[in-house]
Amino acid sequence: MTLTRRDALALAMGGVAASLLPARAMADAGADAIAAFTGGAEVGTDGITLTAPEIAENGNGVPIGVDAPGAVAIALYATGNPTPGVVTYTFGPKAAAQRAETRIRLSKTQDVVAVAKMADGSFKQASATVKVTIGGCGG
Amino acid sequence: MISRREFLQASLAASTILGTSGLSRWSRAMAQQSLTQDQLLQFDAFGNVTLIHITDIHAQAKPIYFREPEVNIGVGEAKGVPPHVVGKDFLNMFNIKPESPDAYALTYENFVDLGKAYGKMGGMDRVATVVKSIKSERPDALLLDGGDTWHGSMTSFKTAGQDMVNIMNKLGVDAMTSHWEWTFGQDRVNEIVETLPFPFLGANIFDAEWDEPAFEPYKIFETGGVRVAVIGQAFPYMPIANPKWMFPNYSFGIREERMQEVVDEVRAEGVDLVVCLSHNGFDVDRKMVSRVKGIDVILTGHTHDAVPEPVLVGDTILIASGSNGKFVSRVDLDVRDGRMMGFRHKLIPIFSDVIEPDAEMAALIDAEREPFKAELEEVVGQTESLLYRRGNFNGTWDDLICDAILSERDAEIAMSPGVRWGTTLLPGDNITREDIHNVTSMTYGACYRTEMTGQTIRTILEDVADNIFNTDPYYQQGGDMVRIGGMGYHIDVSKPIGERISNMTLLKDGSEIDENRSYVVAGWASVNEGTEGPQIWDVIESHVRKIGTVKLEPNNSVVVSGL
Numbered sequence: 001m002t003l004t005r006r007d008a009l010a011l012a013m014g015g016v017a018a019s020l021l022p023a024r025a026m027a028d029a030g031a032d033a034i035a036a037f038t039g040g041a042e043v044g045t046d047g048i049t050l051t052a053p054e055i056a057e058n059g060n061g062v063p064i065g066v067d068a069p070g071a072v073a074i075a076l077y078a079t080g081n082p083t084p085g086v087v088t089y090t091f092g093p094k095a096a097a098q099r100a101e102t103r104i105r106l107s108k109t110q111d112v113v114a115v116a117k118m119a120d121g122s123f124k125q126a127s128a129t130v131k132v133t134i135g136g137c138g139g
Numbered sequence: 140m141i142s143r144r145e146f147l148q149a150s151l152a153a154s155t156i157l158g159t160s161g162l163s164r165w166s167r168a169m170a171q172q173s174l175t176q177d178q179l180l181q182f183d184a185f186g187n188v189t190l191i192h193i194t195d196i197h198a199q200a201k202p203i204y205f206r207e208p209e210v211n212i213g214v215g216e217a218k219g220v221p222p223h224v225v226g227k228d229f230l231n232m233f234n235i236k237p238e239s240p241d242a243y244a245l246t247y248e249n250f251v252d253l254g255k256a257y258g259k260m261g262g263m264d265r266v267a268t269v270v271k272s273i274k275s276e277r278p279d280a281l282l283l284d285g286g287d288t289w290h291g292s293m294t295s296f297k298t299a300g301q302d303m304v305n306i307m308n309k310l311g312v313d314a315m316t317s318h319w320e321w322t323f324g325q326d327r328v329n330e331i332v333e334t335l336p337f338p339f340l341g342a343n344i345f346d347a348e349w350d351e352p353a354f355e356p357y358k359i360f361e362t363g364g365v366r367v368a369v370i371g372q373a374f375p376y377m378p379i380a381n382p383k384w385m386f387p388n389y390s391f392g393i394r395e396e397r398m399q400e401v402v403d404e405v406r407a408e409g410v411d412l413v414v415c416l417s418h419n420g421f422d423v424d425r426k427m428v429s430r431v432k433g434i435d436v437i438l439t440g441h442t443h444d445a446v447p448e449p450v451l452v453g454d455t456i457l458i459a460s461g462s463n464g465k466f467v468s469r470v471d472l473d474v475r476d477g478r479m480m481g482f483r484h485k486l487i488p489i490f491s492d493v494i495e496p497d498a499e500m501a502a503l504i505d506a507e508r509e510p511f512k513a514e515l516e517e518v519v520g521q522t523e524s525l526l527y528r529r530g531n532f533n534g535t536w537d538d539l540i541c542d543a544i545l546s547e548r549d550a551e552i553a554m555s556p557g558v559r560w561g562t563t564l565l566p567g568d569n570i571t572r573e574d575i576h577n578v579t580s581m582t583y584g585a586c587y588r589t590e591m592t593g594q595t596i597r598t599i600l601e602d603v604a605d606n607i608f609n610t611d612p613y614y615q616q617g618g619d620m621v622r623i624g625g626m627g628y629h630i631d632v633s634k635p636i637g638e639r640i641s642n643m644t645l646l647k648d649g650s651e652i653d654e655n656r657s658y659v660v661a662g663w664a665s666v667n668e669g670t671e672g673p674q675i676w677d678v679i680e681s682h683v684r685k686i687g688t689v690k691l692e693p694n695n696s697v698v699v700s701g702l
Binding site: 051053054055057058063101129131133 | 347350376378379383390391392393396602605606611613614616
């Protein structure tokens, strides 16, 4: 039987993180990308809701939702991916809601960050740690 | 000749001379005179609504021994609080007398002697007697099944869950939720659900493609003159902890916002009481009800904890009813004006030698077993050692299974899943084929043999450890540590992922595990599709037949710190 590393890990019913270093999730590239969006401004944390699974069922398509009433733009970052920027949504003045849902690929356990730019030029941020594992054994 | 029941009563009556101070509600009554069915069922009806909760039966239709954990480490806010309290600390916390019936039922100490004195527990025919008794007093009591019902025995495996479906239908279940049910495959689940006379609830079961609710989230019952919403919550980590290729169309997850949405929806409907029938696991439920507002009662399952008193979280009561049919919880509630005004609770221990089997249910169970009877009861060997699994690290059953894998599959290192099911055998017991299935039965039991580097093995241990010892319950999957044969290691449970495991040692020569070397590893319960190898129960049977009598040495290969 020939196994790739990923197969071998999944074989061992134990369940396997693709990375052992999630604590370093907010890597420099992610922080830089966010700073580029906010221009280094202070960010608040109220008024923005990020919905993400705690543990990804499939790291290749993780459902992420974000809701920031009154935002003119919302940017999503996968801070542990090689390219942290995922998408930026912009909302025109006639948008009924400032909400978006998508699925993103996560290379490993990491923080997903959403940053909203509000009409008054202020910023709001929410983040969630999404664990990426290959398998496991439940009770 | 004295019958077993009479013997039990006589011995317990004699034990009352030791005194009855400090006993919990039900043991006091038992120890004062003798262990009788009437005392086990004694309950002063309260309020107007009765809930009956049973969960994690794991297809154990017949009475079994089940040793509760000796090691059940809680981390973060769960440290030192139920269910992470074992042995003497448990007895002290709940005022239970050592050696008493409830000490036997709820803890591990002196399990062999107490097991011989008090006998097996559970049996769905005894459970039927308890349910009928409660319903004779409260005809519209709601019987709620927390899931992990269809899986876990040789007969359930052979019938793809049908034996338990028939048993639970006869028991009169009003609603259930799910976990291992899904390992029969989504087609089989849907086929059974079509036939069920009650709803298969799961507010968190979604269509994987469209991310939309796929199963009934709740059902509203009229009972005791009020309206009760029962919301189902299936095991959240289904596609991660079990093979997702078996149920590719569905997505699970805790989905806290969804739970809040559903609670708000039934509240808006004007229900008087909100009950959550959950398979999240104890710590996940404790966190969930601290954040989701409006749940009155959460009936928790998955982590197999038997807690003799409800745990209060804000205004919510959390009920944990054990596993394997050992216990049934009765919860009486006073519900008025859209509010829960009070409750009375009893964790009823199912002592199989004390509670009279219900004849109809006993006949049904016998009929379900009949086609397989000879196969089930064939004696494969004997054990001189106590064989159990439950606990955070290797149990003796796991040691035997790992020995079998190492020997039969000619491997250097064996891995066995840290599931929490698996019944217990006492020293001197025969090991039957059914007993082996009781600790291994599953639809993905192939015993693979492969090579892994030391680094890969470390990654696996670190990852599984994080599923148990992550301080945020939402990242815990509710199993125990993967069991290892042929290798020892140290684990510091207080550390973060990547730093818990050290001192990995190959036991056959005492050498340190080399991160870059390949090791021959064999194991079972892979979540990977297309895994090849003989079925694990056949591997174990072959091994036990060769050794004849199981006699295990103490296993000190896992050293735990950071407590």
